[in-house]
Amino acid sequence: MLVPEKQIVFIEExxxxxxxxxxxxxxxxxxxxxxxxxxxxxxxxTFYFQILKHDPHNPGWAERDRLILSNGHITPxxxxxxxxxxxxxxxxxxxxxxxxxxxxxHPERTKLPGVETTSGPLGLGLGQAAGYAYGARMDGKxxxxxxxxxxxxxxxxxxxxxxxxxxxxxxHNLTALIDRNNIQINGMTEHVMPLxxxxxxxxxxxxxxxEIDGHNIREIIDAVxxxxxxxxxxxxxxxxxxxxxxxxxxxxxxxxxxxxxxKEEAKKFLHELRTMKGKIESEHE
Amino acid sequence: xxxxxxxxxxxxxxxxxxxxxxxxFGKGLLELGEIxxxxxxxxxxxxxxxxxxxxxxxxxxxxxxLGVAEQNLATVASGLxxxxxxxxxxxxxxxxxxxxxxxxxxxISINQVPVKIAGSHAGLSVGPDGATHQALEDIALMRVxxxxxxxxxxxxxxxxxxxxxxxxxxxxVYLRFARANTPVMTTKETPFEFGKILEVWKGxxxxxxxxxxxxxxxxxxxxxxxxEKKVSVLVVNVHTIKPLDTDAIIKLSKKAxxxxxVEEHQIAGGLGSAIAETLSSACAxxxxxxxxxxxxxxxxxxKELIEHYGMGVSAIxxxxxRAKRRKVPSGGKAK
Numbered sequence: 001m002l003v004p005e006k007q008i009v010f011i012e013e014x015x016x017x018x019x020x021x022x023x024x025x026x027x028x029x030x031x032x033x034x035x036x037x038x039x040x041x042x043x044x045x046t047f048y049f050q051i052l053k054h055d056p057h058n059p060g061w062a063e064r065d066r067l068i069l070s071n072g073h074i075t076p077x078x079x080x081x082x083x084x085x086x087x088x089x090x091x092x093x094x095x096x097x098x099x100x101x102x103x104x105x106h107p108e109r110t111k112l113p114g115v116e117t118t119s120g121p122l123g124l125g126l127g128q129a130a131g132y133a134y135g136a137r138m139d140g141k142x143x144x145x146x147x148x149x150x151x152x153x154x155x156x157x158x159x160x161x162x163x164x165x166x167x168x169x170x171x172h173n174l175t176a177l178i179d180r181n182n183i184q185i186n187g188m189t190e191h192v193m194p195l196x197x198x199x200x201x202x203x204x205x206x207x208x209x210x211e212i213d214g215h216n217i218r219e220i221i222d223a224v225x226x227x228x229x230x231x232x233x234x235x236x237x238x239x240x241x242x243x244x245x246x247x248x249x250x251x252x253x254x255x256x257x258x259x260x261x262x263k264e265e266a267k268k269f270l271h272e273l274r275t276m277k278g279k280i281e282s283e284h285e
Numbered sequence: 286x287x288x289x290x291x292x293x294x295x296x297x298x299x300x301x302x303x304x305x306x307x308x309x310f311g312k313g314l315l316e317l318g319e320i321x322x323x324x325x326x327x328x329x330x331x332x333x334x335x336x337x338x339x340x341x342x343x344x345x346x347x348x349x350x351l352g353v354a355e356q357n358l359a360t361v362a363s364g365l366x367x368x369x370x371x372x373x374x375x376x377x378x379x380x381x382x383x384x385x386x387x388x389x390x391x392x393i394s395i396n397q398v399p400v401k402i403a404g405s406h407a408g409l410s411v412g413p414d415g416a417t418h419q420a421l422e423d424i425a426l427m428r429v430x431x432x433x434x435x436x437x438x439x440x441x442x443x444x445x446x447x448x449x450x451x452x453x454x455x456x457x458v459y460l461r462f463a464r465a466n467t468p469v470m471t472t473k474e475t476p477f478e479f480g481k482i483l484e485v486w487k488g489x490x491x492x493x494x495x496x497x498x499x500x501x502x503x504x505x506x507x508x509x510x511x512x513e514k515k516v517s518v519l520v521v522n523v524h525t526i527k528p529l530d531t532d533a534i535i536k537l538s539k540k541a542x543x544x545x546x547v548e549e550h551q552i553a554g555g556l557g558s559a560i561a562e563t564l565s566s567a568c569a570x571x572x573x574x575x576x577x578x579x580x581x582x583x584x585x586x587x588k589e590l591i592e593h594y595g596m597g598v599s600a601i602x603x604x605x606x607r608a609k610r611r612k613v614p615s616g617g618k619a620k
């Protein structure tokens with residue numbers, strides 16, 4: 001799809017704002033995950049501001065595309081993106097993880113409209129997405145189902161049961177996206193439990209596989225377009241991302257998987273993100 | 286005597302028909318195929334033994350094969366239910382809700398989507414297959430999950446009606462079925478109301494009340510009949526273990542003053558536990574538990590296993606006598 005440069009700049013700027021909101025909400029919550037949400041900000045921004053058919057004012061719209069977030073722990077990026085897309089006021093992001101909030105530490109379908117499913121325990125999203133896609137195909141529905149997963153959760157057996165099922169049933173209306181940031185709680189994925197050759201594994205399960213730079217907006221859009229054009233099988237997009245992306249001192253550092261920044265760190269991080277605005281514009285000049 | 290209002294089978298004590306409860310489930314699915322286009326059936330490589338084969342043959346487009354993958358069985362069903370289907374997931378109870386317990390908790394119970402979990406081959410009645418395949422923990426596993434409901438059918442007819450009831454219930458349901466042939470006690474005329482107990486045997490001014498679930502209800506009836514001239518017993522069928530019909534259970538238990546619970550399940554966490562939790566905060570009555578006492582099963586014929594693990598008619602008779610002996614005289618102290 002030919003997307004004008006102006007739109008790419010718009011999405012990049014949204015991603016920058018989403019990153020700011022993520023830092024603000026994590027520091028307010030005093031706990032949560034930092035690296036994954038920052039690393040997925042470009043992808044979430046591209047989906048909510050370009051790819052998904054959705055209506056923030058009618059989250060239950062029957063024909064909407066479904067985005068199943070399997071690795072629920074990166075939910076701050078989804079909440080922040082939804083807020084910037086108009087699902088709820090951005091200020092509500094500061095209630096993350098607090099008593100009585102709709103923004104649960106791990107997302108719950110019944111708490112916040114627009115969150116398609118409850119998730120957190122890893123490895124369970126792909127099966128649900130496959131169920132959605134299967135049901136939709138039975139009824140001739142046109143919407144697409146997307147499932148975002150982490151790379152660490154590929155360790156879970158349920159993922160491969162689901163991959164086998166989706167491949168066998170040729171669920172071409174299902175697109176999975178793996179956040180390939182190479183880290184998990186105990187260290188680098190290739191040290192904890194090697195995943196490579198990840199692409200070949202999915203291909204062996206009858207999936208079409210695409211590898212992209214997960215911070216390149218055009219590559220994200222093109223990969224989804226390619227997935228839509230594949231009618232024989234589901235597609236997996238392996239998106240290579242940088243955990244902690246946007247804040248130099250924490251990029252690639254797996255110790256930032258599961259912790260929130262302190263007030264002092266947040267101040268520094270937000271300063272860095274705010275100065276990024278000029279960079280985005282100058283890159284596109 | 287048998288409660289005439291329960292309209293039980295006339296041949297119940299002479300020569301009752303025998304069928305496995307899973308047959309009633311299979312029949313229920315066929316009926317649902319006809320009346321409810323949203324019903325889909327998911328199978329994990331056990332189509333014949335879970336009795337979904339007939340549905341598969343009649344409605345192939347609504348039958349989904351998962352292979353030997355019970356975790357995926359639950360998660361795919363969650364997605365289908367979230368989309369708007371009414372999925373029935375079927376396997377042996379040891380695998381579903383056994384193996385896939387966390388998938389059920391996260392993607393069905395917390396998620397509040399109307400997946401119907403049918404656990405077949407529950408209890409010792411799998412017989413020769415042995416301990417690995419005899420689900421004796423499934424009621425406990427499902428009962429502790431908020432938003433989940435638990436139905437345990439006493440015979441094939443009740444299983445049929447429980448299956449139909451589960452389809453229209455708006456939330457998640459666990460349905461418990463068994464493999465072995467067991468007496469068909471209820472009839473089409475027997476009242477079946479989701480969440481309500483049913484009195485099936487009524488002695489005059491009952492001294493002991495027996496709460497039974499599943500096919501062992503038949504042994505409870507035989508025990509009550511054997512004691513007909515000696516102890517006045519009320520036998521109650523509890524097909525809905527959750528939500529439990531607490532008001533009725535408390536009222537009847539207070540009146541009788543002594544309780545026996547009967548189930549083909551571990552004592553820990555099953556029907557007996559549910560009744561004890563309810564009664565201990567409402568009225569002081571002695572409770573005797575018939576069930577499996579913290580042991581795994583083993584190979585054998587269903588009937589000999591039921592005897593060996595203390596759930597035969599004589600064990601229930603003894604429990605009724607014990608419960609009666611332990612009764613607290615009104616206004617007095619326990620003897």
